[in-house]
Amino acid sequence: MRADILVFPGSNCDVDTEIALREALPGWQVTRQWHDGADLSGSQFCVLPGGFAHGDYLRAGALAARSPAIEGVRALIARGGLVLGICNGFQVLVEAGILPGAFQANTVQHFICRDVALRVERAASPFLDAFAAGDVLTLPIAHQEGNYRLTEDEYRRLKDEGRIAFTYCGPHGETAGDYNPNGSYASVAGVLAEGGRVLGMMPHPERAAWPAIGRTDGLRILAAGLATAMQGGTL
Amino acid sequence: MPEYRAQLGVRLRSGVLDPAGQAVGHALRDLGFSARDVAVGKLIELTVDAASLELAEAEVRRMAAELLVNPVLEDFDLEIAPR
Amino acid sequence: MPEYRAQLGVRLRSGVLDPAGQAVGHALRDLGFSARDVAVGKLIELTVDAASLELAEAEVRRMAAELLVNPVLEDFDLEIAPR
Amino acid sequence: MADLAAAAGLTPEEAKEARRRAGRELNSLEWAILGVQWSEHCAYKHSKELLRSLPKEGASVMAGPGASAGVLDLGDGWACAAKIESHNHPSAVEPLQGAATGLGGIMRDVLAMGARPAAFLDSLRFGPLDDPRSAFLARGVVAGVGHYGNCVGVPTVGGDVYYHPSYQRNPLVNAMCVGFLRHEEMRSAAAAGEGNVFLLLGAATGRDGIGGAAFASVELQADASQDRPRVQVGDPFFGKLLIEATLEILRDLKVVAIQDLGAGGLAGASIEMCHQGGVGAEIELAQVPLRAQDLVPPEILLSESQERMLLCLRPEDVAPAQAVARRYGIEAAAIGRITAKPAMRFLFHGQCLSELDTAIYAEAPLRHLPEGMPVGHRALLTYDAPAARQDLLSLLGLPDLSDRSPIYSTYDQDVGLRTVVRPGLDAAVLRAALGAPGVAVTTDQNPRLCALSPELGAEHAVAEAARNVMARGAAPIGLTNCLNLPSPEHPEGAAALRAVVAGIGHAARELGVPVTGGNVSLYNEAEGVAIVPTPVIGMIGLLPDPEHAIGVGPAVPGLEVLLLGDFAPHLGGSVFAELKSLGQSEPAQPDYEGLRRMRAVLENDAAREAIALLHDVADGGLMTALAEIALYTGLGLDLALGQADALTLFGEASAQFVALSGDPGALMAAAERAGVNCRTLGRTTAGGLRIQSDLGVWEYGQEELQRAWRREA
């Protein structure tokens, strides 16, 4: 089994993601691939990592979304592979039209790096197999443009289709109150594509995949490939 | 081939929240100015080679559609002239 | 009091490094466009109340000097008209 | 011709000396280069002699002062490169880009040692925040640190910030970078090998920051905006590509020498590399990739365009290096070759513009420091519980003691997966790599103490930095320093420079910590106001097993709260004395013996493992330290302090720590063996902070402390 991390100029969480995937997917081959010339044909799982691809100039993720490597991502999705966009990777997937919506700057107009609480919504996805709806995770965010915009219609559709993966919440899963760090529509922190095999999320699971110091919530998301393989999925 | 200089004014579509504009508006009012309805957009300027003004304009509109403007949030206007 | 709508085009001064313009230029060329000398600036629009066009313009220029434009790095042009 | 020399910032004596050494008149290009090379910023004219007095030897030192960054052995074949540098004047003119390029500059110093940049720290000084200009500068600087660090993919894991009127027009921005490398990966800047090639790697050269080094070496003019063209713009995105390309070239090819382009641009880097290697070079300026085609030779040589490195390579390695650069989309131009003759030959389209001995540029004549020096007084106080209760809340809300998370939460603290302990309290902890050793890192200096006594203040800066890494259980093994001072040409400035160097030297010797390098920033005065002497210390503490550093695990209710160290607090230079307008008296000397003993306690594995959290008593004294523990952990503390007065509650100590422990016996035993006083103060709880003392009993809710600390009135 192979997991590939797509590296764009300016990606800066690619090595971190590699470290975390090795922890999460023992026995898998994990590679980092430079976007130019990337070959995902032997891949079961592709991660678009965090960072500032192309400096986030123009709009976050916009330039990377036009890379030829994105065609490989679309092909992997068509084959039923898993795709995870983390932070900047989520922005790239949105700019590429693979996930809905758009991003704006955080309402506070500056970068935010801190742990947040996330509530797992009712969603069928290999990425969420380890959780029950309502579970509360702690993951760090680190972004400047994480204000995820959806129209009300889009939001309702995603909700009806069970495609909202995470929402920002309080320590006990409550969403009433001031727990939305960046202004995202309805506190949405992560969404799925149809079928649940593509996940985009602003928080960084790879930064919470470090059992030795007690950060582990991200590990369970990154282990999606294992869950799918165990269930005899189509990987 | 003739050169044309294009200028795209990229604005948030009406109805889209503009936190940057709001923040600038606040800051201006804090400084004692009467500013209202502040909007912050982008000004993208570039030079293209094309056989005619029409072709140049068409090329820049394709650039806008393919990369420069995000239609989910943004509108734009275009001015273009020979260089 | 009359209202005026002002539009500031804020550009990097010539000679100042424009990483955004460079990156966008690269991307456009990668997509097969002929774009050159790409510059990314800001477009700031706002409404002011003033007794006359002259006073409105003076007020907006003060806003530019005090907040909107960073003279160390940026130049601007201003268009202003009654609303 | 004398006007060319003067225009380049040289004194008549210096110009005369230059002519004498050259044996001829210099041309305009040579004067321009010399003006930069002999500026204070590049040549350390006033401080070089003094800096020789600092201790540099230590078991861990692999590279010391003189190298682009100091390098310390961490064991297991790992090493840590670290350096701190100022970017004060650029930040006063354009705070965002000034701070951003400060980070970029220090990052490339660490990269030049062959290390992967792994973390930043930022040490900041501003005027009082109720001054709008100071608030503007502070916002811009913090935004600039975040802009560069977050995007370049290097976390910012700590720093310090103080507000003092002397920084109002001359803020300080000191940036520290820490990098990690394997021993065999260490590189030097000494060019060698006749016929080897100089490869200029990175961004194209533009008209950025021309004469920046000279700018850093004069007092700020009232209208600093005239200095605009000297402001540089950083491109962290490009900086990231430069890191990756450079490390790949260093890994795959035999790079003879490498140096970053900083002050003095291409001239500075090439001269330094040749001088260190005792060689010369012939450089063809027409080969330098330009961003603006109309640059003239002096501009090409002196431009301080960011994101560039100069490499000395064997000819056969040039094409492979260029191939790597191309993959990352960055320029790599062969611009010259090494000559055996130790002279710098600068050519433009084949025409020789100048040939001058390397040493003439590299060995600036030193200047003598003028003689001279100043001091303060003392007062007493009667005290009670209500006053004590309120005073703590007031202290926590002071800009110097309040919550720093509004600053560091705008910085990416985690990228790289090396951050074991994030900022928040004392030192941050980094691991070099998965399963590798690591370090605790901090920057410190207290302007209040330095204003009273630059020498004792410098000693306390070292002591505090040592305490902060010790609070993570780390052993201080090396320090880097940035000496921010006013003009050395006035007697007070000269005396302050001498005093801070003496203070750092004294403390470093007492604690056995070598000085691995640093940076001197003089002429920090504006509109007739000189800054408080500000010797910022960046400390590296060794942690063989960073994942088990003190404070990694969570603290829980029911732990014992202990006070370690002799209870000898002092009000001289304290925040409390300032709050109560008591008048200031000179601080006491740091208790070095106490710190050495405390280090012995922390060397004991059982004692270290018994500590859940350790925090030193510093600004604001014992009460503040206790409150900071409650704020950091979210826990309550139930404490019995016994005899208490203003001095014991708020006096500031130099070798005292508060520990939380689930196994106090082990800690007490080790403390007793090391001769460290150890006293139980109480326990951690799930509630608020409750103090019992002979002044009475008083309490604070967690919310109330948080509000005061966050200045939410």
Ligand SMILES: Nc1ncnc2c1ncn2[C@@H]1O[C@H](COP(=O)(O)OP(=O)(O)O)[C@@H](O)[C@H]1O
């Ligand atoms: N300018 C800054 N940038 C990043 N972190 C900072 C800055 N100033 C302070 N911090 C962090 O905030 C915490 C508290 O700072 P400080 O009060 O100076 O340290 P200490 O806990 O040693 O008393 C530390 O973790 C420190 O690294």
Ligand SMILES: [Mg+2]
């Ligand atoms: Mg401390």
